Amino acid sequence: MGQRHIRHSLLFLGAMLCVSLPSAAIAHVGGHETAGFLHGFQHPLGGLDHLVAMLAVGIWAVQVEEKQGRFLLPLSFLGLMLVGGLLGMVGMNVPGIEVGIIFSDLLLGCFVFFGTRLPLLWSSLIIGALAVFHGYAHGAEMPTNAQGLQYALGFLAGTASLHLIGMGTALLALRRQQIQFxxxxxxxxxxxxLTVFAQSI
Incomplete structure (x- = not known):
């Protein structure tokens, strides 16, 4: 019974990752259509680099020792991602965005694999710093015909949804004592x- 649940969880997680393998983002806006909440919501779902990080934040939040980390880490990510998004929207030059995004995927993947447990303050600071890179990319890639506030609320909601999916699958794995998940x-x-890195070379 437990093995079946863990297989289902991993298949679901794998399906979420595979959905984003195409390089074209589903959030692109064509013609004269105004980009609003829905386009912002879709943006984190349209790139493998973003999808990995958002799910990893939710999973790692469940792994940290302090229970409040399950709320604090996702909230730290969302808050600093919004700051990064504003920087991207105004066109401020922030170097190393793509490198930072790829690094965040690798680092968070390692944290999940090893079940890394850091003091909650350090965990929140790391998550927040990584979130700035993702937020900047969301803001910089915002279509010129976007409604800024609605678009920002959309990518925050999309990100929070992925955090919740990661947390939900991780909690299910813990409940079933499926640590190998x-x-x-x-x-x-x-x-x-690494796939995202290879595609960027």
Whole structure:
């Protein structure tokens, strides 16, 4: 019974990653259509690099020792991602965005694989720093005809949804005492990060 649940969880997680393998983002806007909440919501779902990080944050939040980390880490990510998004929207030059995003996928995948437990303050600071890179990419890639506030609320909601999916699958694995879920999920995320890196070369 437990093995079946862990297989289902991993298949679901794998399906989420595979959905984003195409390089074209589903959030692109064509013609004269105004980009609003829905386009912003779709943006984190349209790239493998973003998808890996968002799911990893949710999974790692369940792994940290302090229970409040399950709320604090996702909230730290969302808050600093919004700051990064604003920087991207105004066109501020922030170097190393793509490198930072790929690094975040690899680092978070390793954290999930090893079940890394850091003091909650350090965990929140790391998550927040990584979130700036993802937020900047969301803001910089915002279509010129977007409604800024609605688009920002959309990508925040999309990100929060992925956090919740990661947390839900991780909690299910813990409830079923399927610790190997975290090892397999971590490997999948590192492989996905390496895939994104290979495509960027």
């Amino acid at each position: 975290f090892r397999i999920a971590g490997v999948m995320m590192v492989v996905a990060g």
